């Protein structure tokens with residue numbers, strides 16, 4: 001039987017996910033919070049704020065009615081920023097079928113609770129949860145550029161259902177049971193991407209970016225393993241894959257934000273110019289608060305420098321010098 005699917009969140013990722021699903025012939029309810037946005041999508045067939053040049057599929061049903069979107073669905077994707085995940089999960093609770101699979105697609109760690117998105121959702125909903133992650137810039141997925149991703153879940157049958165729903169000739173999804181590693185890779189790479197943007201904005205070169213990607217991966221893996229992840233996951237699409245794309249792509253919001261900081265803009269100016277969610281800002285604070293509170297012991301020099309640049313007004317040039325000036329040591333510890 002054809003699955004009934006909803007995507008909650010009409011931003012760039014929610015729209016691209018919905019479009020990808022329509023390529024597999026699903027009718028997809030796309031819920032957006034703002035009524036004007038929904039009316040415009042219905043009237044013009046375009047999500048103007050995010051993809052003005054792209055004509056949405058006729059299989060997309062834009063709606064501002066959460067009940068219509070969520071009721072009687074087999075799969076519900078949640079595609080809002082981490083800061084909105086709890087609120088959205090609470091609202092969805094009234095309408096969601098108990099057998100629906102929830103797909104968490106945001107990449108971040110909540111500042112107050114130090115929870116990942118799937119953990120926040122599981123505090124609010126009793127449904128089976130899967131996580132979709134990997135190197136998947138919405139701008140490319142929507143244009144059918146070949147993309148590979150990961151669907152993680154403790155429940156492999158549900159992961160396979162989501163894998164099948166998303167996979168097609170242009171989107172190849174793998175499964176992975178390591179939900180912790182998949183989510184932490186996706187969250188922490190945003191901090192490293194932000195650092196890569198800063199370094200590029202300062203005018204440093206490709207060597208510096210390669211060093212950040214490589215040492216960033218070490219930092220992410222150490223952090224993830226301390227929190228229970230499988231180290232191998234960080235060599236996969238949701239680890240190295242997403243780290244590379246976000247640290248190097250013109251599409252990355254985190255990298256663009258960092259670039260503007262490197263060029264001398266203030267945090268507010270840079271955030272305003274990017275105009276979409278920059279998850280790495282809050283995730284940096286979450287990690288450092290967790291470290292200060294003793295929840296995490298792992299050494300995270302890049303994240304610590306980024307925290308000082310973002311929240312303690314440290315000069316980015318000094319942050320680079322301080323990273324380079326640390327005690328010299330062996331590569332593999």
Ligand SMILES: NC(=O)C1=CN([C@@H]2O[C@H](COP(=O)(O)OP(=O)(O)OC[C@H]3O[C@@H](n4cnc5c(N)ncnc54)[C@H](O)[C@@H]3O)[C@@H](O)[C@H]2O)C=CC1
Nearest residue numbers: 010011012013014033080081084106107136137138276277
């Ligand atoms: N854009 C991308 O290429 C990808 C983004 N992601 C992740 O997906 C998440 C969402 O990112 P984007 O779509 O890029 O952000 P975005 O800024 O383009 O869109 C976020 C959308 O969420 C909506 N929203 C915010 N609060 C809401 C609420 N309380 N109720 C309902 N809707 C609400 C906003 O109106 C906006 O339309 C982030 O965690 C991001 O890291 C993951 C993979 C790819």
Ligand SMILES: O=C(CO)COP(=O)(O)O
Nearest residue numbers: 134135136137252253254
């Ligand atoms: O996670 C992403 C691509 O995989 C999107 O990253 P940005 O939020 O930095 O654009």
